[in-house]
């Protein structure tokens with residue numbers, strides 16, 4: 001229950017802080033929004049190595065879209081789960097809320 005609320009707060013913050021939020025939804029949702037720019041969707045879908053890591057460290061569900069990845073990762077961070085720099089790097093790439101703050105708190109530099 002609490003996990004679900006934190007997950008939804010993650011979506012809420014992501015939607016309010018990223019102008020690309022709608023482009024990070026699932027394909028049908030993107031199309032329902034009338035968006036025809038699938039660049040972020042394709043980038044997320046084709047990042048096989050990243051998706052493998054997301055599946056292992058976060059959850060299989062988190063691989064369903066960039067928006068779900070961000071919300072699931074937000075929830076994991078808030079709950080204090082230890083995550084790799086690579087996951088934080090992806091979280092920043094997909095404009096996860098408070099990415100810089102979370103990275104600073106972990107005292108490591110993201111790759112890139």
Ligand SMILES: [Zn+2]
Pocket residue numbers: 007011067068071
């Ligand atoms: Zn969600």
